[in-house]
Amino acid sequence: KAGVTQTPRYLIKTRGQQVTLSCSPISGHRSVSWYQQTPGQGLQFLFEYFSETQRNKGNFPGRFSGRQFSNSRSEMNVSTLELGDSALYLCASSLTVGAAYEQYFGPGTRLTVT
């Protein structure tokens, strides 16, 4: 079974631009969660989608948004990029809704904002 895939793997953007990251979950998994990982803050929860609906949201500004499609693939968008948005963005999929269940992480997208 193929694992969680994320594209692109690396991205360099300029402050003020916007970016869209993509995540394809493991086949059959309907829940996708997004996390931001930085050396200073560790892994922080952004949001979770299940059946195309956002089920949970972390403490991030409205510049961070996401969506899920009917095939469970998910996208995350960050608008008006700031230097502090430089991070590894991880998505994780699970069979059921709720990050309380075992999640399988993708390799991440390394975003650098200059």
Added chain:
Amino acid sequence: EDKVVQSPLSLVVHEGDTVTLNCSYEVTNFRSLLWYKQEKKAPTFLFMLTSSGIEKKSGRLSSILDKKELSSILNITATQTGDSAIYLCAQDARFGAGTRLTVKP
């Protein structure tokens, strides 16, 4: 805000040693506590704990949950250099800062 706290933050041991990693949480609506191992890439799932006092084992790794103390431990026996990684615990979507384990030959 509810927190997940891991200790120690960093640990250096030699091959063959046994280590115990700690995780404490302070949440009101507990559903499960999860342990992950993160090497150079993404975290990989180790254990999910929902019931207090029931040990979960996988090879040299084991973990147990204490709901009364709001804590969990992860034990690794007979450590190997391949165990070097960051070990993360999570309560739902809240992750601790992780314990960086270095195993020296």
